[in-house]
Amino acid sequence: MTWSSVRWIVLAFVVCAVGVGPAAAQVATPGSEGIGDPYFPLMGNGGYDVQHYTIEMTVDVAGNRVDATTTVEAQATQDLAAFALDFSGPPISRIDIDSKAAKHDRSGGELTVTPATPLASGSDFTVTIAYAGRPGHGEGPFGGGWTAERDEIFVFGEPTGPETWYPANAHPADKATYTLEITVSKPYEVASIGTLQRTTDNGDSRTFLWETRDPAAGYLVPLHIGELDETTAAGPGGLPIRNYFADAIPAASRASFDRLPDMIACFESVFGPYPFEAYGATVVDQALGAALETQTLSTHGRDATAQSVVAHELAHQWFGNSVGLERWRDIWLNEGFATYGEWLWTEHTRGAAARDEQVRRWYAVLAARDRLHDRAALEQMNARELVDLVLAAFPGLISEEDMRSRLGVKSKAELERRSASEALEQLDLPPPALQPVTIGDPGPDSLFRGAVYGRGGLTLHALRLRLGDELFFQTLQTYTERYRHATVTTEDFIAVAEQTSGQDLDAFFDAWLHQTALPPIPELGLEVER
Numbered sequence: 001m002t003w004s005s006v007r008w009i010v011l012a013f014v015v016c017a018v019g020v021g022p023a024a025a026q027v028a029t030p031g032s033e034g035i036g037d038p039y040f041p042l043m044g045n046g047g048y049d050v051q052h053y054t055i056e057m058t059v060d061v062a063g064n065r066v067d068a069t070t071t072v073e074a075q076a077t078q079d080l081a082a083f084a085l086d087f088s089g090p091p092i093s094r095i096d097i098d099s100k101a102a103k104h105d106r107s108g109g110e111l112t113v114t115p116a117t118p119l120a121s122g123s124d125f126t127v128t129i130a131y132a133g134r135p136g137h138g139e140g141p142f143g144g145g146w147t148a149e150r151d152e153i154f155v156f157g158e159p160t161g162p163e164t165w166y167p168a169n170a171h172p173a174d175k176a177t178y179t180l181e182i183t184v185s186k187p188y189e190v191a192s193i194g195t196l197q198r199t200t201d202n203g204d205s206r207t208f209l210w211e212t213r214d215p216a217a218g219y220l221v222p223l224h225i226g227e228l229d230e231t232t233a234a235g236p237g238g239l240p241i242r243n244y245f246a247d248a249i250p251a252a253s254r255a256s257f258d259r260l261p262d263m264i265a266c267f268e269s270v271f272g273p274y275p276f277e278a279y280g281a282t283v284v285d286q287a288l289g290a291a292l293e294t295q296t297l298s299t300h301g302r303d304a305t306a307q308s309v310v311a312h313e314l315a316h317q318w319f320g321n322s323v324g325l326e327r328w329r330d331i332w333l334n335e336g337f338a339t340y341g342e343w344l345w346t347e348h349t350r351g352a353a354a355r356d357e358q359v360r361r362w363y364a365v366l367a368a369r370d371r372l373h374d375r376a377a378l379e380q381m382n383a384r385e386l387v388d389l390v391l392a393a394f395p396g397l398i399s400e401e402d403m404r405s406r407l408g409v410k411s412k413a414e415l416e417r418r419s420a421s422e423a424l425e426q427l428d429l430p431p432p433a434l435q436p437v438t439i440g441d442p443g444p445d446s447l448f449r450g451a452v453y454g455r456g457g458l459t460l461h462a463l464r465l466r467l468g469d470e471l472f473f474q475t476l477q478t479y480t481e482r483y484r485h486a487t488v489t490t491e492d493f494i495a496v497a498e499q500t501s502g503q504d505l506d507a508f509f510d511a512w513l514h515q516t517a518l519p520p521i522p523e524l525g526l527e528v529e530r
Contacts, residue, residue: 028079028118033110035171039328039444040159042110044171045084048074051124052176055166058183058205061225064148065134066090070166072127080119086163086170087111089146090133097127109163129167136164142290142448151188152226152246154284156292156299159328159447162218172217172325173487183207184225191224191244191282193296212296213277214485217324222294224282231257235264240278246285246302253305257281263314266348267341271315272477275322275484281310293338295321308342315341318480326487331447332439332513333493336456343457356524359461362454363521367528368392369451370518373436383407383423384415394433403427440490440513458521459512465523466508467501475500 031047034040050072057068072085088109095104095113103114111129119125135146143156145164155161162168169176182190185205194212226246231254233241241264243257260281264274281291281298288301291309293316300309319341320334347355371377372393378386387403407426409415415423424434437446439455446452464472479496490513498505511519520527 028081030081030112031078031083033084033112035169035173037171037173037327037329039447040171043086043159044169044174045086047078047080047083048076048119048125048169050074050169050174050176052178053166053168054179054181056181059153059225061148061151061153061184061188064153065132066165067132068166069128069130072129072167073124074127074169075124076119076121079121080115082112082114083119085111085113085127085129085167087129087167088136088138088163089165089167090131090135092129092131094130095127098125099128102127111167127167131167138164143288143292147286149286152224152285154224154226154282154286154299155222155294156284156288158219158292160219162221165223168218170218172219173327175215175217175324175485175487177215178210178212178221180210180221180223181207182210182223182225187227188225189228189230189244191222191228191230191242191297193221193294194276195240195278196242214275214295214322216295216321220293220295220321222282222297222299224284224297224299226285228282233261235261235279236268236274239264239274240280242278242280242297244280244282244297246283248285249283249302249305253283253302256305256307256310259307260310260314263311263345266345267315267318270344270473270476271318271341272480275318275480279314279317281313293317293320293334308345311342311345312338315344322485323480323483324487326489328444328447329441330488330490331442332452332456332459333488333490335448335453336439336459339453339457340460343461359458359521359524360526362458363518363524363526365393365395366451366454366458366518367526369433370436370516370528373434373516378420378424381420382416383409383418383420384412386420386423386427387415390427390429390433436516438514438516440509455512455518459509462512462519462521463497463505463508465521467497467503471501 031045033045034042035044035046037043052073054071057066059066086109095102097115100116105112137146138144138157138160142158143161145157145161146155155165163170178193180192183205184190190208192210193216194210197209197211200207224244228244229247231243235241241260245254268274276296278296281300283300283302283305285302287303289303291298291300291304291313293313298313315338319337343355343358346358368389372389387400391400407423437449437451439452442449442452475497478500479493494505494509518528
């Protein structure tokens with residue numbers, strides 16, 4: 001996801017007899033209501049591992065209603081007396097496990113399912129959930145999942161979202177493959193994940209069958225329903241590229257996606273082979289102020305189609321999608337890497353000097369925020385210096401005129417006669433502006449702070465300058481190959497970097513990821529004035 005906008009699990013495996021019977025039933029216990037993520041204790045669920053979702057859904061676009069059946073194919077990782085799915089969608093009419101009726105209970109967003117007989121550890125089972133009505137809408141910091149506006153429906157949400165329209169183990173640590181069979185009335189069309197297997201004409205309606213080859217995290221499953229224009233192209237090696245645009249999206253916005261074949265070739269040269277069977281983007285007719293790296297088909301708001309955004313979401317296909325998160329705490333592995341992808345595209349198209357200018361701009365912004373967090377330094381400033389610092393720290397987000405209005409002054413001279421401490425209280429800046437963040441553990445409320453993006457990108461550029469291009473890009477390619485379609489932690493990336501380079505990088509990563517002070521980049525003459 002662009003800014004404009006775990007599997008660390010310790011599962012307690014039950015030692016039990018093999019097979020289903022009285023002995024297994026005696027030791028079976030419910031799976032945990034939460035997969036083990038310290039940031040989001042109830043996200044995802046324990047006790048099983050999903051292999052595949054099949055979502056069959058008839059959508060009334062105008063009425064924003066669905067009639068759906070989701071089939072979850074899973075494997076038990078413990079003897080299960082019951083298990084939970086994340087679901088805040090429509091009312092449920094029936095749940096079956098292996099074609100036998102199962103009891104269920106819903107509390108908030110947790111759907112607890114109790115099989116007629118316990119499920120043995122290691123056994124495969126199939127859960128079928130039938131439901132109908134209006135999908136839910138979450139409260140995630142970026143989108144609420146299922147969104148219906150006028151004659152258009154799309155899903156857009158991170159870190160939450162999938163649970164609003166289908167029952168899921170909704171944490172990125174549990175990836176699965178998908179089949180989506182979506183029926184809509186004409187003239188609506190459906191764009192989704194993977195490849196379109198077939199379109200069936202039913203007379204007044206059509207059924208679109210989409211399917212993935214590779215596993216995906218739930219929040220990365222795209223769905224866009226509307227009156228759509230499709231364009232196609234071929235990427236490296238004949239990779240299918242298909243883009244979908246809501247009818248109202250202008251030609252200038254669509255043109256930003258024309259460079260996708262070149263972008264994919266560029267990123268393959270530095271990241272390694274593109275990891276999926278297809279790519280493209282879908283642009284919704286809504287001003288979202290953001291885009292989301294939904295797998296194989298990134299989702300863009302109509303106001304988020306700049307070429308830098310296109311590059312950012314494409315880079316996520318390697319970093320965040322193929323190489324996914326075990327825990328949300330390591331979000332910099334997604335956003336810092338995708339931000340660096342933007343800079344690498346700039347380097348490819350405009351040269352190293354233009355890339356360095358982007359690095360310098362981000363460093364200046366974060367250096368200003370670093371000083372803004374230094375209360376001792378603020379005590380020595382006057383209000384004019386504070387205003388200048390805020391402008392540098394948040395370019396384009398607040399104007400000098402707005403700050404003068406809040407302070408009730410008309411000239412810089414008046415600002416110079418006032419203390420920064422007094423002015424700071426009057427400006428009433430949002431708390432995050434004054435709170436430093438460590439990007440290696442930003443906290444659940446700061447997952448998408450600008451520092452996670454910019455400082456994440458700076459971390460990678462500083463690493464590149466330390467290792468040199470050959471070792472740096474070897475590190476990235478080893479990382480994407482080793483953890484292709486898997487999930488990782490920051491420690492996994494550090495281990496690859498140390499193994500590839502033969503260097504001890506603990507102090508380097510501690511300074512960049514776990515300290516609030518912005519480290520210098522001496523190769524570019526960058527350092528925070530203190």
